Amino acid sequence: MFKKILVSEDIDSISFGLVSILQKNYPSEIRTTKYCDDALLKIKAALHEGKPYDLLITDLSFKDDYRDVKLSSGEELIEAAKSEQPGLKIIVYSIDDKPYRIKNLFDKHKINAFVAKGRDSSTEIIEAMDIVHDTDTIYTSPQLSHIARDMAILEIDEDDIILLKYLSDGRTQPEISELLKNAGKASSSTSSIEKRINKLKIYFKANNAIHLISTVKDMGII
Amino acid sequence: MFKKILVSEDIDSISFGLVSILQKNYPSEIRTTKYCDDALLKIKAALHEGKPYDLLITDLSFKDDYRDVKLSSGEELIEAAKSEQPGLKIIVYSIDDKPYRIKNLFDKHKINAFVAKGRDSSTEIIEAMDIVHDTDTIYTSPQLSHIARDMAILEIDEDDIILLKYLSDGRTQPEISELLKNAGKASSSTSSIEKRINKLKIYFKANNAIHLISTVKDMGII
DNA sequence: CATTAGTTTACGGAAACCCGTAAGGCTATC
DNA sequence: GATAGCCTTACGGGTTTCCGTAAACTAATG
DSSP states (O other): OOSEEEEEOSOHHHHHHHHHHHHHHOOOEEEEESSHHHHHHHHHHHHHTTOOOSEEEEOSBOOOOSSOOSOOBHHHHHHHHHHHOTTOEEEEEESOOOHHHHHHHHHTSOOSEEEEOSTTHHHHHHHHHHHHHHOSOOEEOGGGHHHHHHHHHOOOOHHHHHHHHHHHTTOOHHHHHHHHHHTTOSSOSHHHHHHHHHHHHHHTTOSSHHHHHHHHHHTTOO | OOSEEEEEOSOHHHHHHHHHHHHHHOOOEEEEESSHHHHHHHHHHHHHTTOOOSEEEEOSBOOOOSSOOSOOBHHHHHHHHHHHOTTOEEEEEESOOOHHHHHHHHHTTOOSEEEEOSTTHHHHHHHHHHHHHHOSOOEEOGGGHHHHHHHHHOOOOHHHHHHHHHHHTTOOHHHHHHHHHHTTOSSOSHHHHHHHHHHHHHHTTOSSHHHHHHHHHHTTOO
């Protein structure tokens, strides 16, 4: 059983509800933070005291407000936390159920579970905690199981993402070519860019570039 | 003070947290639902019994799942609820802080308050409830006050929205022209469509159509 | 009815995008 | 080092979009 849990979630009602759910099920020590920076500080401090957290439950998106923050997203917090305390188990609790982001979380950030905010998230959180604690198996909410399938065929890379972002920023293809050349990227000719866009249009079944950007934005890829 | 409150929110942890906050402050009768359809049924039933709800607190977006639903969004629930019980006070509690949607909620759906899910939403909910109960003033979360300003200059109409949706669906301008003609819309020539797109590009400071669609999607207009 | 103002449509050239084909370059293998 | 396969780049012509200008239409006014 987890002894010391940190909850990182900015929306007060969610944080409140989440803590209630946890307390109802486990006699753990639970701390909450509303900012990623604070979460990292707490993790560091606990590590220093020799009483480290053994589980981090975090959201992905945090609202901007008046405060200047170093870590502005769950991804950044996870990366920072892992480099401080590599063994820390991490459960992401988020509304964002876009295949690409979830895939990234498991592949790059080595999170242990992804629980989607939803009608049954309280039971899923508990399930996830049990599995993550006892085994090295990863956990995802049942309704996201289809994503495992999507993930397999999701073969778009960093460069694709960059290109899509340039397009969505209103750059023309010659402009993008220049930008990529200056960034020292390979295959930066207008021709290659055309080809890449074409590949993406086929992949996402888009009629034209506008449709493509619309689609990838809906999917949360950019 | 509100005597009978209905909370319509699909994510269990939020619903749980919200109810705790309400109970801590008011001795009201509180019911919760995870589906808009159920919320409407509860409102109808209470009305029939002669013990109607006097406040509805609802989210805007609800997750799809296995259940077939008639009302799939908060907007639809609000419209249905208002037609059943015009006097019902409504507070929207949502993460979606896009000017256009909020403007619509106040203008078309005559909601009484909009509280943004955030770090201080528990106090804001209480504030909103006090104001909405005692007066006919509308309430919005303080951090959204800038939206009142944005709202004033937000002069895009239904036809603009339709056009933007067609564009984001990958239609060409001649195709859109045909579609609008068939729908019996005025100013449906390719020329007029060009002109309208151009107006929108200027308005949203977009370099090209891709950029335009990207921008309006970010703003939650479509 | 003539004039004016505002809106819608038409048109044409320039720019950007789309799409197929082909040439050039790199690597691996025999 | 010749060959084949793969990736990148180049090029050309067709389509779509972009943008300015002008014509046609509508409605209101004197």
